[in-house]
Amino acid sequence: QVQLVESGGGLVEAGGSLRLSCVASGDIVNINAMAWYRQAPGKQRELVARITDGQGTNYADSVKGRFTISRDNAKNTVYLQMNSLKPEDTAVYYCNANRFYLVWYNYWGQGTQVTVSS
Numbered sequence: 001q002v003q004l005v006e007s008g009g010g011l012v013e014a015g016g017s018l019r020l021s022c023v024a025s026g027d028i029v030n031i032n033a034m035a036w037y038r039q040a041p042g043k044q045r046e047l048v049a050r051i052t053d054g055q056g057t058n059y060a061d062s063v064k065g066r067f068t069i070s071r072d073n074a075k076n077t078v079y080l081q082m083n084s085l086k087p088e089d090t091a092v093y094y095c096n097a098n099r100f101y102l103v104w105y106n107y108w109g110q111g112t113q114v115t116v117s118s
Contacts, residue, residue: 002026002107004095009112012085016116020080022095022109030099034071034078038091038114048093049080062088085116 008020024031035050049059049069057069068081078095095109 002028002031002097002099002105004097004107004109006093006095006109006112009093009114011115011117014085014087014116014118016085017081017083018085018114020082020093020095020112020114022078022080024076024078024097027099027101028076030101031076032098032100034098035096036069036078036080037094037096038089039094039111040091043091045094051078082114085114087116087118090114090116 003025004022006020006022008018010018012018033050033052036048037045038048039045047060048063049057049067051057051069051071055071059067066084070079092111092113094111097107099105
């Protein structure tokens with residue numbers, strides 16, 4: 001079992017910045033990739049950024065150049081630095097982790113609200 005706890009969401013003005021954190025606990029030894037997703041009201045959940053054990057990253061086109069995902073394996077923590085925020089970034093942001101133990105498992109955090117005002 002893996003537990004993911006997000007923090008760092010809140011209300012910011014357009015052009016501002018936020019830094020989200022996600023701490024993993026439990027059976028973390030076999031965690032591979034971690035990622036951030038987001039879901040706005042009435043929309044599908046979408047991948048925002050993903051990072052592998054080897055620190056390789058990929059981003060949604062809508063956030064490239066503005067968001068940065070990073071990972072501290074010693075602290076079992078993944079971060080999402082969000083700069084130049086836009087109202088369209090408003091959503092609930094979810095931490096995701098994959099773990100292999102005989103088969104692959106997928107885990108989700110509880111989500112943290114990000115609201116960007118204009």
